[in-house]
Amino acid sequence: MQSKEQRIGVLVDVQNLYYSARGLYKRRVNFKEVLREAVKGRKLIRAIAYVIKSDIIKEKSFFDALGKIGYEVKSKDLQIFIGGTKKGDWDIGIAMDAIELANKLDTIVIASGDGDFIQLVQHLRMAFGCRVESMSFGKSTSGKLIEEVDEFTDLDKNKKFLIKEQPRREPPKKEQPKREPPKKEPAKK
Secondary structure (H helix, E strand, O other), X not given: OOOOOOEEEEEEEHHHHHHHHHHHHOEEEOHHHHHHHHHOOOEEEEEEEEEEEOOOOOHHHHHXXXXXXXXXXXXXXXXXXXOOXXXXXXXXXXXXXXXXXXXXXXXXXXXXXXXXXXXXXXHHHHHHOOEEEEEEXXXXXXXXXXXXXXXXXXHHHOHHHEXXXXXXXXXXXXXXXXXXXXXXXXXXX
16 A cells, blocks of 8 residues: 555666667656656655666766666676676665665565566565565566566556657768869870
C-alpha cells in the first residue's frame, strides 16, 4: 500500500532499461518520467542511476542530464577482457546500496527487469520490512521478479517512458570548388 508519507529510494539500472527500450522499440528511455512514476508523490530520499562508461563522447551530456533531473549518477568503466569479451553491470553495487539504504527507507524501487534481483527483493522485505517495487519493460523482465515484488510497473504500457531516437545528422558537406576544365592551347602550326 502506498502513502504520501513513505520514504522512497529509486535505484535505476540504466543499461538494463536502455537496452530493453532499444531492443524492443528502437527508442531511448525517458528517465525523467521513470523517476516521476516511481516516486508518485511520495518522499524521495535518494534516486541513483547506475551507468557504465564506454568512452562515447555523448555519455557525459547524458550523465549530466540524469543529474539535472534528480539522479545521483554512479558510474564505472566497461571491463574489456582478453579476447574482446566485455562486461559492465551494477548488480552487486545496486544490491549493496539497497541494503545500506534500507534502514532509512520504507519503499525501494528497483528499475530493472533483471531476475538476479529476486534474492535482494526477498532480503529487503524479510530483513528490513521494506516494501519493494520494480519497474521495467515487461516484455524483457523476469517473470519471477514480477511475482516477487510488492508492485510492478510495466513501462511497456505507456509510451511516455520512451523518447524517439533523433535521426543522426550528417555534417554539412563542404562544396568542392568547381574546377574549370584545362584550357586547350591552340595547336601550333
